[in-house]
Every structure is written in C-alpha cells, then in structure tokens.
Amino acid sequence: MATYRQIHTSFWQDGFVLGLTPEEKYFYIYLMTNSKTTQCGIYELPKRVIEMETGYNRETVDKLLDRFIKFGRIQYEEIHSEIMLMNWHKYNFLKSPKVISKIKQELLNVKTARFRERVLAILEESGLADKTLYRMANKTEIPRSLAAEVFERDKRCVRCNSETDLTIDHIFPRNIGGTNVKDNLRVLCRSCNSKRPTIGKALEDDLKLDGLTLDDFERICMSKPYHENPIPYQETAIPYQQKEEEKEKEKEKEIKDNIYAPPFNDPIKNHLHRLCEKCKLKGYNIVSADDLFEYIDKMEIEVIESAIKKAYDKHFNYAINTLEGWLKEGKTKVIYLKPKRRDDIARPRTSVAGDDFDYNSLSL
Numbered sequence: 001m002a003t004y005r006q007i008h009t010s011f012w013q014d015g016f017v018l019g020l021t022p023e024e025k026y027f028y029i030y031l032m033t034n035s036k037t038t039q040c041g042i043y044e045l046p047k048r049v050i051e052m053e054t055g056y057n058r059e060t061v062d063k064l065l066d067r068f069i070k071f072g073r074i075q076y077e078e079i080h081s082e083i084m085l086m087n088w089h090k091y092n093f094l095k096s097p098k099v100i101s102k103i104k105q106e107l108l109n110v111k112t113a114r115f116r117e118r119v120l121a122i123l124e125e126s127g128l129a130d131k132t133l134y135r136m137a138n139k140t141e142i143p144r145s146l147a148a149e150v151f152e153r154d155k156r157c158v159r160c161n162s163e164t165d166l167t168i169d170h171i172f173p174r175n176i177g178g179t180n181v182k183d184n185l186r187v188l189c190r191s192c193n194s195k196r197p198t199i200g201k202a203l204e205d206d207l208k209l210d211g212l213t214l215d216d217f218e219r220i221c222m223s224k225p226y227h228e229n230p231i232p233y234q235e236t237a238i239p240y241q242q243k244e245e246e247k248e249k250e251k252e253k254e255i256k257d258n259i260y261a262p263p264f265n266d267p268i269k270n271h272l273h274r275l276c277e278k279c280k281l282k283g284y285n286i287v288s289a290d291d292l293f294e295y296i297d298k299m300e301i302e303v304i305e306s307a308i309k310k311a312y313d314k315h316f317n318y319a320i321n322t323l324e325g326w327l328k329e330g331k332t333k334v335i336y337l338k339p340k341r342r343d344d345i346a347r348p349r350t351s352v353a354g355d356d357f358d359y360n361s362l363s364l
C-alpha cells in the first residue's frame, strides 16, 4: 500500500521555516516525509538510514539533528534510535476515529516512555484521548490485596493448570499501559508467564490465544477502578511482597492521577498553563493566567511560549512584561524574535529566540 505524507502549502511561509538554511529545510522535509514516519509523529530512524537516504555524512547528520533539537522541533533518543517530531500533531492529528486508532496502535510500539507520554498528553489536551490512551502511560505495581483477590479467583495457572510457581500476569502488559484492574490480571505459572511477548505483533498473536485483540484493551483495562478490599492477604499463596509505605505512596499517586484534569476548556490555554507550571513562574495561578491569555489573539503562540520560557524560575510578571514589550515593538511573530542567521551549517548555535535561553533544558 502506498503511503503519502502531506506538507501544508503554508510550510514555506512558516516563520520558523523561513529562518532555516536550505540544508535545514531539506532535512526538515526529510524528517517529515521519509518512509519511516508514522501517524503518531514518533518513529525509529537509525542514523545510518539518515546518512544513506539524505546523502549526508554522520557528522552532518549529527549536527542537523542537534540543531533541530535545539530549535525545539525534534527530540532524538539514541538508545532506541527514536525520533519525535514536536509539532507533528498540529497538522497530523485528525479527529477521525481511524487515525486515532492508528496512533494508539503505533504508540504501543514506541519504546521511549517520555515520547509516548508527551503524545498521550497532547491527545488528552486536545480532547482526542480516551482515558485508555492516557492510562497507557501509567505503570504501577499490583496492590497486594488485589493480587490476593486474583489468586482467590483463579487458583491455578489459567493456561496450563499448574498449581506451583504461580505469578500474577497482566493480560495487557504494563509496558503498553495494562492497568491493575482485576479483569486485566490473572494467575499464570512462571513458565507460561515468561513465554508471553509484551509488545508488537507477537503480543497480538498471544492475545488471540485468549480470544482478545488490542481493541479489547479499553474494555478490560478500564473496566473497574481498583478499591482496597477486605479479602485477607494469604502470605503463602502470593509472591508479591510490598512494603506498606510503598503501597501508601502508590495510592497517593493513583489519587493524584485520577483527579488531574486540565483546568481550561481550550487546549492552547491548557498548554500555556502547563508551560507556566513547568517553568516554575512565581506568582502564577489559574486566575493570573487570564493576563497571559489576553495575548493569545494578539501574537503567535510560539511568541507567548518564548516569553514564558524566558521567565523561567522568575516571577510571572516578568513574562507579562516581556510580552507587553514585544507587543509594543511589533514582535508578534516568532520570526521577529530570531537573531540574523547565515547559511553556515557548521556554525554552532545555541538558541532561537532570545540569546540567553537554552531550549535544550526544557522538554516540551
């Protein structure tokens, strides 16, 4: 099946793209259109493949990747050779259920947790994520008393009937976000458990043994939230030893995760809100946020982002004053914030907007 990637005609007028060198433009298009690209914007791209396909040598590939990382346009995870296009979702996340389902499936194969979590957060902010997607990023240990319930129910390995060396198995594995709900847990002997694949096609095939597909994820993993239950813990039957304090911590985390909801109806406002929190702006809260939101219609969002990042660890008013200053100077587009650039690909550069801010220090 032929795969096409679309580039919006406004690409060439985009403030960021206008500021790029010809080499950078070529490289950017390569990153968005090569055969490894995915619907979710995260894909495996070994450097040797980049070298082969673009014709650049390793040194240039490293420099270009590094530069786009500093621009805040990509992130690259060396261990898994995975790349994430930071703005991909703006143009490629459609509300079509087919696309969302595709993204969901792709995310199961993403190896870099922080990449996966970012996409899940974006989907959540855009109102595109069901809770399943959000929970896929979460991993927790099985509460002891829940394990007890599962042993009580199954009593033996549900695959081979063995009654020895029993363990608790996540039907949808934790690495793809399988939750600690009773319906997703079962007893397997260690041998059957260790044979189970945890990712990709092999997992899909394994799930078929139980008459399941990835589409059952939501039904099973989101079935019932876990509540502490009075069934007594039986020391001998359960290999899960969990310290009381760990259990407490986990409960606190679970509560925190469950009550978190974006405070505004608008995804852009939520995005800026999170950025302000991440940048630890003093004196910032959801009431003072209104002062910030006034600028949304007056300038590009990237400009507002720059002002917030510039105010990192300072007072919220610093960001507002910066914005007011930029507005007066007519700096309403991110391109106006950039220093003059030469077409010199080898010249090291550390920032795009402002001259004292290192974009690398923030993962957004």
Ligand SMILES: [Zn+2]
Binding pocket: 157, 158, 159, 160, 161, 162, 188, 189, 190, 191, 192, 193
């Ligand atoms: Zn077994």
